Amino acid sequence: MTGKAFQLRLVAAICLSVKLIAAWNLPSGQESSTNANRRCFLAQQLTCSSAATGLLFFPGHARATRAIGQAEDDCRAAGNCLEIGEIDGALGWKWGAENRCDATDPNCGAGGKEVILSIERVPDTMGYSITNLAEMSFTIGRTEYLTMKLGFYGNDAPEAVNEFLQFLSSRGLRTTSDLVFENGMGVESTPVSMARGGKLNVIVPNERLDFGVPLQSAAYARSKGMSKVTDDFLPQPRPKELKDVPVLRMHEVAGLVSVPAKGVGYGGSGFESDDECFESAFQITASAAPYMDKDRRVIGQLMDTESMATLARLVSLPTMKGFKGVIPGQNSGPPLIKVALTGVDIQKMS
Structure with a gap:
């Protein structure tokens, strides 16, 4: 028997074993083809993991896949995850497997x-005039359509609001010389724009949303129908630091729009390349977040109950666990189901 044939038979055997064990533990009538398919996928992953690490996963360890994190929590409390083979528990992962709620379900939360x-009330303007509005449109999966209306305190933080509105617009934010765009200078470039390549990067469940343009090069390539950019592509560098952006209000309620104190492009560690420096361009609070007061500035807010409902929906979405979905043991991360920014409409208040 070839190695490939043996692997296929092993996968099939594990699928059958996991299915039989799960069916034994479920009340009659609750087994479904969907759950069976999910267990087969899990079996394939376990087979790959076994081959890579030399670990052997026995059917008795399938308990970790039949509860939403309960087996992992139990072994961590007892301190015996490795002894009983609960590798997910030892690493801090809580998968949930077939009992995890459907990510497209509006009631499915970050913990599976x-x-x-919980929809908070629209923030009070605190006496600040709303000078500009921006309506952002989203899709969740293929069937759910949401909108969010942002208002900005342009009279009280003019520099920060002006820069941010350029970043939001389809025209985009230019931070290099106009000569680059007018004469070419042997390079390819385009202004960086949230409306062109922007996305919801990170969800901190029930706390905040983090938006930006992860890679300018990827956004540019998609806009040109290319798989990747050429070596001549020049991303927009960070703009000049903003000076004395006023502290208009604290991050004390849900629905506040916040940008880096130094301006768009300064939301990360400072060590990002030009290509990725706009990844964390702005955030929207979903609860009080006083730790943001030090290096972030509130320049606007959500404007109506529909926007607050959209915020509540987005901030409660299931996430890929850990930083960018990689580091286990954390709840924050990119959305588990695709969230696409489909449009940004900006208008000036009369």
């Missing part, structure tokens, strides 16, 4: 469990 959306 059903949640009840």
Whole structure:
């Protein structure tokens, strides 16, 4: 028997074993083809992991896949995850497997469990005039359409608001010389724009949303129908630091729009390349976040109950666990289901 044939038979055997064990533990009538397919996928992953690490996963360890993190929590409390083979528990992962709620379900939360959306009231303007509005449109998966209306305090933080509105617009934010765009200078470039390549990068469940343009090169390539940019592509560098952006209000309620104190492009560690420096361009609070007061500035807010409902929906979405979905043991990360920014409409208040 070839190695490939043996692997296929092993996968099939594990699928069958996991299915039989799960069916034994479920009440009659609750087994479904969807759950069976998910267990087969899990079996394939376990087979790959076994081959890579030399570990052997026995059917008795399938308990970790039949509860939403309960087996992992139990072994971590007892301190015996490795002894009983609960590798996910030892690493801090809580998968949930077939009992995890459907990510497209509005009641499916970041922990893989059903949640009840908590919609906060629209923030008070605190006396600040709203000079500009921006309406952002999103899709979740293929069937859910949402909008969010942002208002900005342009009279009280004019520099920060002006820069941010350029970044939001389809025209984009230019931070290099106009000569680059007018004469070419042997390079390819385009202004960086949230409306062109922007996305919801990170969800901190029930706390905040983090938006930006992860890679200018990738956004440019997609706009040109290319798989990747050429070596002549020149990303927009960070703009000049903004000086004395006023502290208009603290990050004390849900629905506040916040940008880096030094301006768009300064939301990361400072060590990002030009290509990725706009990844964390702005955030929207979903609860009080006083730790943001030090290096972030509130320049606007959500404007209506529909926007607050959209915020509640987005901030409760299931996430890929850990930093960018890689480091285990953390709840924050990119959305598990695709969230696409489909449009940004900007208008000036009369």
